[in-house]
Amino acid sequence: MRALTWGPVAAVTLVHLIALALGAGAAAAWSQVLLMPALAVVLLGLPSDDRGPAWPWALGALAASWVGDSLPRVLPADARFLAMVGGFAVxxxxxxxxxxxxxRGRSPFAWTLLLIVVAVALLMVTVPEAGLLAPAVVVYGLLLLTVAWLASSHGWVGALGAALFVVSDGLIALGAFRPELVDWANRDLMVMATYVGAQALFVIVILLTRSPDRTFGRAPRRGTRVRSSRGRHPR
Known part of the structure; x- marks a missing residue:
């Protein structure tokens, strides 16, 4: 993995999290807009013949996440939440x-069961308070569950990314519909730290799945015996 392409990700993330911790609203807002483009640079830095079949879809996911981060900032207050959720749903x-x-490999049964329990619990807590948005909350919850389940089939890197993603989106949902349950200091800091961590780990999964030889941190291909990759890291 080219460390240079991860430099902007680390820098922007650090600025953003420090700005949140210090309550610097303007710096936090505009550094958030740069988070997904910084991760996109990692994917765009790959040679065109070494990108793999998942590459364009992952790049699109980062672009849609960027829309969810950015579009609410230029919309009226009553449309911001829907714009954010819409971008993230895409x-x-x-x-x-x-x-x-x-x-990919197989998601462990225990992990799959845990994801289902967490998803059901979140829906039970938030849907009754969602009003007209209840159907959208259910659809989004199912999308989140599917992403987490599929990510965890790519080994511990994907599973960790899935866990962080569920935490981040769960906190957002609770903050929107049951704010009394997550009324603590630095909640936004936790939301963004887990959000960026999840997206970064998902990008690493994409880097790892370009070839069956790249198995560090993820499950081997199903039905395929791969050569040893001890000490090999994503490029």
Whole structure:
């Protein structure tokens, strides 16, 4: 993995999280707009003949996430939440396609069961308070569950990304519909730290799935015996 392409990701993320911690609203807002483009640079830095079948879908997912991060800033207050959820819903759909465009392993049964329990619990808590948005909340919850399940089929890197993604989106949902349950200091800091961490790990999954030889941190291809990749990392 080319460390240079990850430099902007680390820099922008650090600025954003520090700005959130210090309550610097303007810096936090505009650094958030740069987070997904910084991750896109990692994918765009790959040679065209070494991108793999999931590459365009992952790039699209980052673009849709960027829309979810950015569009609400130029819309009236009553449309911001819908714009954010709409952008992220499209991103979820594109991550689903990306994770299914390449061979993968199997999600552990216990992990799958845990995801279902968490998803059902979140829906039970938020849907009754969602009003007219209840159907959209259910659809989004199913998309989130699917993304997390598919990501976890790509080994511990994908599973960790899935866990962070569920935490981030769960906190957003609770903040929107049951704010009394997540009324603590630095909640936004936790939301964004887990959000960026999840997206970065998903990008790493895409880097790892370009070839069956790249198995560090992910499950081997199903039905395929791959050569040893001890010490090999995504480029």
């Amino acid at each position: 991103a979820q759909g594109l991550w689903i396609v990306a994770f299914t465009r390449v061979d």
